[in-house]
Amino acid sequence: MSASLAAPPRRRLRLSWSDARLRGLVWQVLILGAVALLIWYLARTTAHNLATRHIATGFAFLDHAAPIPIGETLIDYTPSVSSYGRALLIGVLNTLKISIVGCLLATVLGTLIGIGRLAPNWLLARLCGAYVEGLRDIPLLLQLLFWYGLMQTLPAPRRALHPLAGVFLSNRGLRVPALAWRPGDGWVLAAFGIALLGAFLWARHAARRRDATGRGLPLWPAALLVLGLPAMVAIALGAVPGLDRPALHGFNFQGGLLISPEYAALLIGLVVYAASYIAEIVRSGILSVSTGQWEAAQALGLRRGAVLRLVVLPQALRVVVPPMTSQYLNLVKNSSLAVAIGYQDIVSIANTTLNQTGQAIEGIALIMAVYLTISLSISLFMNWYNVRIALVER
Amino acid sequence: MSEPAILMEHVQKWFGQMHVLRDISLSVETGERVVVCGPSGSGKSTMIRCINRLEEHQKGRIVVDGTELTSDVRALDTIRREVGMVFQSFNLFPHLTILQNCTLAPIRVRRMPKREAEELAMEYLRRVKIPEQAAKYPGQLSGGQQQRVAIARALCMQPKIMLFDEPTSALDPEMIKEVLDTMIGLAETGMTMVCVTHEMGFARQVANRVVFMDRGEVVESGPPAEIFANPATDRLRLFLSQILRGH
């Protein structure tokens, strides 16, 4: 095959305006040059402005003590002692905390509503439809303000709502009992881990056995194991896991787990809003699976649940993943509206930082970097997942 | 013994206000091969889909293999296990391989061990002459191949009755033959078959009986040679002339 050895003739660049490649090259140089010039100009002006206003540049401020009071922290933090860097890290963690929980809950709620919209029951379908239409057409920020306003109309801690034992709902947030850590709890936790492992092995054994004999094993022993083993260990040790119950001290509650009104309002707002979009995605995903698939599976004798699980959902998933990705990205970006109701996410803390240090450029660059990283990570993960489940076509 | 495989008595069905099946009575004996033909919209697909309750009939009685079709779920399960169906548009599951398409129902419905189901599937894939495609996905196969897989998939449930709903209508001309050959092979094994098709050659070759439907009712039925040679009604004569001109 001598032909394959010979490389195609390389086109030589002609120095003539009629040469398309040269034209392209010139255009690119011109456009890039203009952009570079603009950036250079802006940078020079900015540097000049910063110098005349005596604003520092660089990220040295990250090590300085941050006098920012932060209400919700996942890691230790003391205002005016801990650094700006740590404060910003808390902001990032808070953003992740709301985003991850928000994505999970929005998916659940959205899926339920999406399926509800397809229900044969007219009233249910209509109500789900009204939910989708109504919430999509009202700005999220307005919804957040509403939810936050609602939180604030709750009674003060002294007259807190008390729906269940140990649960207190007041304008300071929702207090629920938390598991208190006691010495014996390490063993209970270990037992839980072992039980999980056991349940996993049982499930695998059941699947193998179904492959081999056609009959699977019931899964309730696994559930029993997961719940029972830790309980038995706890009782054996006499260390029934203690509950840290919230109690009223003075004007506020102490102890237990606190879900702040800001977090609650933001979470409810984000979930309720995103669910209205996710519902539509789920609905169109299910509708995208043709009725022929239902019929074929039913004709083979599969029951409705099995058809949904084995045939319809796996196919709907493929249609659903790309738009779902952009909804997750939207939810993460929308979590930045936290700043409007005082939940201290990265935007809120970076905003305070830039107001205190005056270093606007660095502050905004940090916000953007954080979101770009999160966006990119989600995109990469979802792309990977999408490729993994993609249909094989010819 | 003398009980027919499929018995339809005075079956009626409406879509909204439209009367699509008018008093259909039909009985198919075990081992019999019936071809149903008729102009489009004559209710022949609806009729065949009533047999495994993809459509519900509203009046009359349908008894399949001794079990009457009612809203009882268990009766429906039994019937769907015994009745295989092949669709016009194949309806293979695009997210499963050919082999998985074939083993899904045997494993999940018949509770067959996986290995056994796979051996069975391979046997049927060999019978429809595409065992080498087992690991591929439906999207990678031609239409004719897909339809043959669909036949194998239905056979894997080892049904007593096979229903074909225009199995060659969605195929390119050069692929029709391979599917018809598969169906002829199946007929030779003595399978009870009800087949909606316009392939008159196929009807001539394998059918014991041809049923001609028009406007929701059975107009004529009889052995193919007789019915094609001496159509008793104008409607069948018109239909045959259109079909033959088309081919």
Add this chain to the structure above:
Amino acid sequence: MSASHSSSVERAPTLALGAPLSRAAFWLRSRLFATPVSAVVSLALLYLLLRWGWDFFGWAVLHAIWQVPHDAAGLPQTGVCRAAEGVGACWAVVAEKYRFILFGFYPYAQQWRPAICVLLFIGLYAASAQQRFWRRELALIWAVALVLIGALMWGGFAGLPLVADDQWGGLPITLILATFGLAGAFPLAVLAALGRRSRGMPAVRMLCVCYIELIRGVPLISLLFMASVMFPLFLPAGVDIDKLLRAQIAFVLFAGAYLAEVVRAGLQALPKGQSEAADALGLGYWQKTMLIVLPQALRQVIPMLVNTFIGFFKDTSLVLIIGIFDLTTTGRTAIDEPAWQGFGNEIYLLLAAIYFTFCFAMSRTSARLEHLFSRGQRR
């Protein structure tokens, strides 16, 4: 490849046999009480709906306070409302504050001007939604209308007093940010989309990809912060752009990136043959783009453009965070006054109703166009 008959596996039993069921009874049975589960769901939903609906009706109408007395100094006495808090709505806050919510700090006597602007905007939207107006003239109409709106808002001619834009507020600001944002973003979006698809110029493509992905990767708030605190640093001493314009620029940049992806989807959906046919006719790049490719690609994505615009319309509310007086901000400010504090829900309902009216009308338009297009295509 579709089955010749529509499936009725899931279909409820149909009206058959001329059964003596009346239409309504049949409908109820098949749509609400088909199965025991369905019946229970229906009854539960009906109960909740009636109960909550009645509660809401009681709050919003029966026990609502529509007006409050004023004291000698002209200040509203909200005691009645306070007494009714939680029982009845205080619509008096709306009666009292609606002018401020709609028009912000615009001089009271001149508020007919922004009112006319709002009507102009609505007229512009309504005209743009009509297919028969989709001609080149539409661009001209837009240009004239936008100039007219700017002139009316600012004034300073024909005896109209000048109103600086820091006095503007309310609904006109929301409409201005959204509409001018779209008008400015659109050309930018088309250029970015074309650049992202240009094969011959990798550097330009990279530039466009960076712009689009960077903007789409960060929240709008960060861009608004940039506009409010970073833009001033970019400008040489003595040059100052006011806040509204800076926010507007941020919106244009933001909308440009999202619209670019919409336009790109349209370009991608266009069959290759169109572009090849234009090449074969000997058209140059710009001729081909302006005469053949863009008109078809844009037409295709009009429903998507409308949906994106609905998003911007809602997103304009974010300027609350940088203190520009759009509809959301004026609404929130209205209840900052001590007398009216705590009546947020009434105001939020009003704002929600306004936003909803605009967005719902647009989303219906988008759905209608989509339907129209898909029908046209099938033919």
